[in-house]
Amino acid sequence: MHKPLLVTDFLDRARRHYGDDEAIVATTGERFTYDEFGDRVDRVSAALRERGVEKGDRVAVLDPNTHYHLEVAYASMQIGAVHTPLNYRLTPDDFAYILDDAGVDAIYADHEYAEKIDPIRSNVPTTTFLTNDADAVDDDWEDLDAVIENTDPDFERPEMSEDEVITINYTSGTTGDPKGVMRTHRSETLHAYLVSVHQDIRDDDVYLWTLPMFHVNGWGHIYAITGMGATHVCTRGVDAERIFRTIAAEDVSYLCCAPTVLNRLIDYDDAESPATTGANDVRVATAGSAPPEATIRHVEAEFGWYLTHVYGATETGPLITTSDARRHFDDDSADRFAVKKRQGLGYLGTDVRVVDEDGEDVPRDDEHVGEVVVSGNQVMEGYWNRPEATEEAFSERLEGYYHTGDLATVDENGMIAIQDRKKDIIVSGGENISSIELEDALFEHEAVSDVAVVPAPSDEWGETPKAFVVPESDAVDDADALENDLIAFTRETLASYKTVRSVEFVDALPTTATGKVQKYELRAQVWEDEDRMVGQG
Template identity: 40%
Template sequence: MIAMFVDLAVRDFLDRAELVYPDRVGIVDEPRQPAPSWGAVTYRDVARLARAQAAGLDGLGVPAGGRVAIVSQNAARLLVSFFGVSGWGRVLVPVNFRLTAPEVDHIVRDSGTEVLLLDPELAHLREATTAKHVLVLGEDDDTIFDRAHEPIEHPIAESATATLNYTSGTTARPKGVQLTHRNLWLNAVVFGLHLALTDDDVLLHTLPMFHANGWGLPYALTGVGGRHVVLRKVDGAEILHRIDRHGVTLLCGAPAVVSAVLDAASAWDGPVPGRGRVRVVVAGAPPPTRLIERTDEELGWEFVQIYGLTETSPLLTVNRMRAEWRDLDPLRRARRLGRAGAPALGVRLRVADDGEVLTRTNHNLDGYWDKPEETARALAGGWFHTGDGGSLADGYLTISDRKKDVIVSGGENVSSIEVEDALTAHPAVREAAVIGIPDDTWGELVTAIVVLEDDTATADDLVAHCRERLAGFKCPRRVEFTDALPRTATGKIEKYALREPFWKGREKRVN
């Protein structure tokens, strides 16, 4: 008996789109960008461009397994690179476009990048990098995309690294996360299944594509023949305009993206676009309960929450509306949707004795590039250690905090997420971040950094509001007000930046 085994590869998604939907518009490029916009591109041309990019890398002498880094805001050229680089056997290194020149050069050096592709607004980085070839998107397209030759077909094993994604590096040098073709293929298919993707779907790329490879949707949506609409910069009003103009059915992002849309919707003239049609997928930070309620009430969009990490490709859990919840009042529905979610198909979760969430899944990283000891720690016992604290009940995971974000005050553990949720339930609070700061009496003092909608609330008002909802030891003992919270490119609040002034000069970040 002859057994057949076919390796999974990310190019499978593009091959299907080209075969089944060649004349369908696959990508609508960002019209306002420094590189010439590609406009509307059919899947036949997406595949041609991907082959041309692979041929361009052949011409530069980049071998199979060679590293190709790209630093770009959302653009069709970046989207094509997920296939043009990895689809012909090289390793794509998508880099956060907000990093400094030394940070980008560290990634170039650490990864062994041979070719660095730069957004035109980041062309200055070519003076500060050690990459052998540095090319600017748009300006150097004739070299990047060789339309005159067919690419060399390198055999691809599903165990081969397809992308090398660098972690945020907020407390140390960023680590390169090796994700294989198998990791990315299964993540994309499982995510597509849980979102029920079809060829009617239109995805607005509000999520930076560099972030965990756009959560796998550049692959999944291409495979089913859906349409990608590229958005270069997140803006609430522009998101609504694009949804209206392109018939968008799906978008992704951190809770801050939804907040921006809600702000814009309050000034929108007429019905909010996408009501009853759009589903918005949120991750990156636990969303406030009130945000979930408002998404339903004010936008009429389906709120979907997922949980995962770059190291898990990223999908681990999914939380969508269930038939059993439809008759619940809005607050109870929102609370159910506020959990991280149930394990996605093929994902196994458990909570360790110390409260850390562990997972076994085909989406887990192959390893940290050139860091065997850190890989061994992360995958100890055959489970990936997420670094998040949480609990499992009725099949659903609730994240209580990053382990490092748990505040120990007076000997009690306080979840900053729980306190933030209580604060944002106050109508005067736009957003809040809760951190622990050193205190001689309490060890760590529960401290709230708050952005107000208006000036109608005082610190005392907010503490009293929390006392109605939380045990006394969980309530903020200090409240500070600010105009805005620092965020990463993906919309996560940079709590380390908020902590820094309070902990500066101390050897330890616990007290």
């Protein structure tokens, strides 16, 4: 029997089996059951149809993890419109590019971000503008709550196919213009199934939204949490004190945090010693970059949380691997940290390989480095209106596999460990140096709060490692002395050629909204006076 896989099934199931149960804890203090949530979604669907939005049209959402994002996303998808979430850290020019590139017909924007849309309204094809507080914005926006109140929940669902595009997620644009990643009903649905299995999502979970909903639909959690009938606890941004308070007050059982967010929580815990759990045990998933072992130790030993390290990219669902391979570590052994630090094993039904320049698998010796390529049902359909970029992404080393651009090794169990992005490997005197390995070493130093390592030009070696360090508070009495201490620290723990050669202390590292360090900004700064962005040694 073949039943089409449609993303609308997730909310339908929750309404059918959990109608009277709590669906959403809103940032406004309101609480909605799945029946109430579903009714609001139906009214938004009807309102979008009344405003001319049809199947296949694009509906953008610019929102900081409130219940409105969930409502507009599901409302769009119920009428076959393409959910197009936007990164709220972008500039008006960025939004103009995306709204025009995607041909967005309608947009919902939180009142705090509507001012970024107002300057570009005349330059984009968008005609419907909705917000959560029309009185708080200057231009002509419709108030979504008023629209919901004044619209009947009656609309007609169009026929939909599992192979039709239902979301477009734009890449973070760390290099060049953002690209729209097309995902179908089928790919979104199967990814959500995989997340439910590998993240052990249950109907009694209470999920805290610290991960941006715009980021690949929140790693599929807008679907998985809903479909399982669990509870969404919404947020407005990431604040350590508020996260801990909410975890305790709402009995949160599951959340996702980039390593940078985990570090903020650790800093707050060190200073304030808050309650780290409520009535439920807490699971946390992290991704974006490999968390240092010191971070994993603190999260599990001090917070009492169970940490899983997952990995992927916007183009891959995102999630394609997990470190949660419990037959390869003992929960009571310190050896588990080395395993959890790895990106890990491929998800069910996912073929993750590490290949050399010729497309051949590298040996499983944890030494040979190759590029991570992946084939799976959760991988994107392609880039919106970019057939050449799509072809390149799936054919460079191995035909038919998406090429991540990440370099990794593979151990004897087939667990991958990312060593760097292709452009971030430091080639010093002909030797390859992993910036991640250096960062992990520096994280062990008590004076280091956060760190990113990039190649710096060297007349002698071509490139040498340079560290940008966010010091712990009050750690820098003598910058020169601390720099020498950190250099000596890496020399003590790593091979001599891997030693950091210079350190620059900064207040913060540049990051995307998901907490991923934007190394290209640091590289551009370091190589500003050079003709090329690579060393000539």
